[in-house]
Amino acid sequence: MSVNIKPIAGTGNRIVVEPAPAEEKTASGIIIPDTAKEKPQRGTIVAVSEQDDKGNKPTVKEGDTVLYGKYAGTEINLDGKDYLIMRESDVLAVLN
DSSP: OOOSOOOOOSSSOEEEEEEOOOOSBOTTOOBOOGGGOOOOOEEEEEEEOSOOTTOOOOSOOTTOEEEEOTTOSEEEEETTEEEEEEEGGGEEEEEO
């Protein structure tokens, strides 16, 4: 699951998240067209910075599934896959 990218921490730890695919249809079976799909707010962490400038280690780890805000992070495309680089503080919850 590791990618060839290492986030650099500054005033907070940074993480790289691979967003989950957008929902294709509703729970009742209605197919959602591309123009109406919502940005996913769930993803899997694929890389984590080692520590921030104050020496704090991140509380999340690679492989965690997380929920984050709708407009969190910066979108990047690496080797044909989409990722988000965001601050660890943008993570709202870790799913078990």
